[in-house]
Amino acid sequence: MSDQKRLFLVDAYALIFRGYYAFIKNPRINSKGLDTSAIMGFMNSLLDVIKRERPDHLAVCFDKGGSVDRVEMFEAYKANRDETPEAIRTAIPYICDILQAMHIPIMVKEGYEADDVIGTLSRQAEKEGYKTFMVTPDKDFAQLVTENIFMYRPKSFGGGYETWGIEEVKQKFEVDHPLQVIDFLGMMGDSSDNIPGLPGVGEKTAKKFIKEYGSMENLLANTHELKGKMKENIEANKELGVLSKQLATIMLDVPVTFNAEDFELNHPDTDKVTEIFQELEFRQLLTNFLKTFALETSNTDHTNSGSENISPSGKMLEGQKGTAGAGQFSLFDADGESAAIASTSRKDIKSVPHFYQTVEAGMATSIFIKTLLKQTSVCFDTETTGLNPLEAQLVGIAFSWEIGKGYYLPFPEVFEKAKQLLEQLRPFFENESIEKVGQNLKYDIKVLAKYQIEVKGKLFDTMLAHYLINPDMRHNMDVLAETYLNYTPVSITELIGKKGKNQSSMRDVPLEQQTEYAVEDADITLQLKEHFEKELGEANTQKLFDEIEIPLLRVLAAMELEGINLDVNFLNSLSEQLNTDIASLEKSIYEAAGETFNIASPKQLGDILFDKLKLVDKPKKTKTGQYATGEEILSYLAKDHPIVQHILDYRGLSKLKSTYVDALPNQVEPSTGRVHTDYMQTVAATGRLSSNNPNLQNIPIRTERGRQVRKAFVPRNEDYVLLAADYSQIELRIIAALSAEDNMIEAFKNGEDIHASTASKVFNVPIEEVTREQRSNAKTVNFGIIYGVSAFGLSNQTDLSRSEAKDLIDTYYETYPKLKAYISKQIDFARDNGYVQTVLGRRRYLNDINSRNQVVRGAAERNAVNAPIQGSAADIIKIAMINIFEKLNKDNYQSKMLLQVHDELVFDAYKPELDKLKTMVKTEMENAFKLSVPLLVDLGEGNNWLEAH
Numbered sequence: 001m002s003d004q005k006r007l008f009l010v011d012a013y014a015l016i017f018r019g020y021y022a023f024i025k026n027p028r029i030n031s032k033g034l035d036t037s038a039i040m041g042f043m044n045s046l047l048d049v050i051k052r053e054r055p056d057h058l059a060v061c062f063d064k065g066g067s068v069d070r071v072e073m074f075e076a077y078k079a080n081r082d083e084t085p086e087a088i089r090t091a092i093p094y095i096c097d098i099l100q101a102m103h104i105p106i107m108v109k110e111g112y113e114a115d116d117v118i119g120t121l122s123r124q125a126e127k128e129g130y131k132t133f134m135v136t137p138d139k140d141f142a143q144l145v146t147e148n149i150f151m152y153r154p155k156s157f158g159g160g161y162e163t164w165g166i167e168e169v170k171q172k173f174e175v176d177h178p179l180q181v182i183d184f185l186g187m188m189g190d191s192s193d194n195i196p197g198l199p200g201v202g203e204k205t206a207k208k209f210i211k212e213y214g215s216m217e218n219l220l221a222n223t224h225e226l227k228g229k230m231k232e233n234i235e236a237n238k239e240l241g242v243l244s245k246q247l248a249t250i251m252l253d254v255p256v257t258f259n260a261e262d263f264e265l266n267h268p269d270t271d272k273v274t275e276i277f278q279e280l281e282f283r284q285l286l287t288n289f290l291k292t293f294a295l296e297t298s299n300t301d302h303t304n305s306g307s308e309n310i311s312p313s314g315k316m317l318e319g320q321k322g323t324a325g326a327g328q329f330s331l332f333d334a335d336g337e338s339a340a341i342a343s344t345s346r347k348d349i350k351s352v353p354h355f356y357q358t359v360e361a362g363m364a365t366s367i368f369i370k371t372l373l374k375q376t377s378v379c380f381d382t383e384t385t386g387l388n389p390l391e392a393q394l395v396g397i398a399f400s401w402e403i404g405k406g407y408y409l410p411f412p413e414v415f416e417k418a419k420q421l422l423e424q425l426r427p428f429f430e431n432e433s434i435e436k437v438g439q440n441l442k443y444d445i446k447v448l449a450k451y452q453i454e455v456k457g458k459l460f461d462t463m464l465a466h467y468l469i470n471p472d473m474r475h476n477m478d479v480l481a482e483t484y485l486n487y488t489p490v491s492i493t494e495l496i497g498k499k500g501k502n503q504s505s506m507r508d509v510p511l512e513q514q515t516e517y518a519v520e521d522a523d524i525t526l527q528l529k530e531h532f533e534k535e536l537g538e539a540n541t542q543k544l545f546d547e548i549e550i551p552l553l554r555v556l557a558a559m560e561l562e563g564i565n566l567d568v569n570f571l572n573s574l575s576e577q578l579n580t581d582i583a584s585l586e587k588s589i590y591e592a593a594g595e596t597f598n599i600a601s602p603k604q605l606g607d608i609l610f611d612k613l614k615l616v617d618k619p620k621k622t623k624t625g626q627y628a629t630g631e632e633i634l635s636y637l638a639k640d641h642p643i644v645q646h647i648l649d650y651r652g653l654s655k656l657k658s659t660y661v662d663a664l665p666n667q668v669e670p671s672t673g674r675v676h677t678d679y680m681q682t683v684a685a686t687g688r689l690s691s692n693n694p695n696l697q698n699i700p701i702r703t704e705r706g707r708q709v710r711k712a713f714v715p716r717n718e719d720y721v722l723l724a725a726d727y728s729q730i731e732l733r734i735i736a737a738l739s740a741e742d743n744m745i746e747a748f749k750n751g752e753d754i755h756a757s758t759a760s761k762v763f764n765v766p767i768e769e770v771t772r773e774q775r776s777n778a779k780t781v782n783f784g785i786i787y788g789v790s791a792f793g794l795s796n797q798t799d800l801s802r803s804e805a806k807d808l809i810d811t812y813y814e815t816y817p818k819l820k821a822y823i824s825k826q827i828d829f830a831r832d833n834g835y836v837q838t839v840l841g842r843r844r845y846l847n848d849i850n851s852r853n854q855v856v857r858g859a860a861e862r863n864a865v866n867a868p869i870q871g872s873a874a875d876i877i878k879i880a881m882i883n884i885f886e887k888l889n890k891d892n893y894q895s896k897m898l899l900q901v902h903d904e905l906v907f908d909a910y911k912p913e914l915d916k917l918k919t920m921v922k923t924e925m926e927n928a929f930k931l932s933v934p935l936l937v938d939l940g941e942g943n944n945w946l947e948a949h
Contacts, residue, residue: 404908477489
């Protein structure tokens, strides 16, 4: 490695925005409701750079107040940008506090952009003999590249980094020198910064002009060589071209100074960083930080003499950071890592006194069980050989009923002997008067069922309790322990290793370690139970917990154990048919394109559709610069371009084949010959159930081939048929009831077709004269209103123009005035209280409801309307499932409830019970919850799921 010193300059906002949007579909929300996505994303990137590169010198550069000079030149500069998302504005003070604690200088100057600060510092450092790496994904920085200044660009989707030197810039931009990047940017403009560029000049034309003329000035001096409209455009906008180049030029004279001593990467204030990370609930990130800065000593003076850069609130101030605390760090030093971790205040099994005991066989087990049976509430946790409860064997069970104490009962490997030991525990598990506590009890119940042990009595599941208290947060035990108890449990990977072929089994772990690990889990879960019991009451969700989620846990366990029969031969046949269909579509696509290409490649597809076929004038591009070819883009073009519809059909069939048709046969459980999905209660914040391994809730139903997949689900044998029971338009009925909208309620009570009724009212025609198109448009509005459909959205979903769609929505609200008032009332309630709730009091917390960012606030407002509707539908079907399950057991039905998919329940119906079952199911579903609108259930039966549905 070269002895030349290296300086890394981080473009703060570029990495902060990148980190925030990386988590946009699954934001990181902590227990206090704070969106920590931007902080986590930025810190992950920063630590990654430090670990990979071990820089000598490093600084983080921020914008402050925007570029005064550029705005003076062009008032509209960056005027098109949306307001910064709330979560990013909230993140900045935390990020500054973290950087201050890490003794990393923050470089900022009022009236200048980070680009200018980085440009100035990189040139100054170059003169002092440094190699500078500009950490940013922003291509504009390519103009600064020299022999000693490089771009250090994060790749897309977490794919590491790439370094751009002179040769890379020349290749990427097709220029002879990096400075020509300024001319390139000036010619084509930049929509993100609102730099206008030359009219009609895009990326390809700009590259062509650079090759021919070399610079903006030379192009403008030779416009007589151009032809037609291009010549007219450029000659009429020469001043705009010169202005655009000036706007695109990064300044190199910002009043900041590179002082090498100040920029040295030094010893961080570990305690302070740890304190901030614990406040933010960054468990893994803290571990990452401690490993990255594995300290040589834990007694270093952490005094930060550079604190003048940041106020106590974390607000960025002008100036430079002074000399950081003394003491260099050594990356990945084993002794140092131990010292660093020891400096945290987090408790663990080594620092907390406890009494965890292994129960020996024989007399000790008998005494233990006698003591166990005297308890009123016991936490238990099974340890098994794997995660699949249908295959896993018991290795041991941990018990705890007093904080800091617990017992571990190991089980023999031979199944029959393990079963004999469990027989001794049957009086405990089937004792109705002893409360059973656990984390994810459904798993334990399914494991024990394999040994014919039923878990009776009151249950308390800490995972379910926390889901009701804070539905947007993660609910695994490690996170809960660290968040609520400030305790880090022993990781399973410490015992059996990471996932993969080399991972061992709990059976291979020494008994003493098994005991410590397993009883710790039971002990921690018991402590969480005591914590959550109080919070359930404070959140008014105790009744929901006791009467819905806990009883449903048993229902779902039984359904999952039952599974459903699958016709594998039919799926194999369907797979062959899909191969034929896909091949036919490929042929049609290639013929329309005039060449073969990789249809699954977004880049190649974009080039075909938008460069070669030129389907639109100004195609949308992704952040990586390639054409956007997502479904929302292609769906808009499909009705006008057959090739696009073929591509959408190709994608749909390919996904159907890989996700279901080819995958489902491999998911048949060998021990039962059936498919056993796993229903998750703690994923969807609205209260809906999620299905996994396989996901049976996402099987397409709108396409013919998608519907055929349901044919593969069949009864257990010829003595059974499948019965499907489906709530009819339950969400519309709920919104009619909650809004007290008389016109809708009346239509439902009269048994009218609600979509025809709506069409009759909004189009002002008798119901019998409503056309199919009018009914279809009314149906789209009926369902769209729940999701906050706009005129633009409605226009895209129908054949209506934007103005026609707007008129339809306006007329709709005039027809249903109470519905509009209800929507406003829901949003107002959310603004005042920070949440909305279902008919049973299930809360959906909306942290962004008062955001100043219109887009973010709009999404929260739509959730304020939608969540109570979706959540109430979910609550109602859960009640129905619980009541039906109880009837099935009480009356000794041979029929079984198998599946829950959205608003539908599927049963394996024993033919002699079919009529009785249909009556019972319909009655229970329609009377699960009383609304001012009657609930209606449609029943169907058949020799497969499609026939029944």
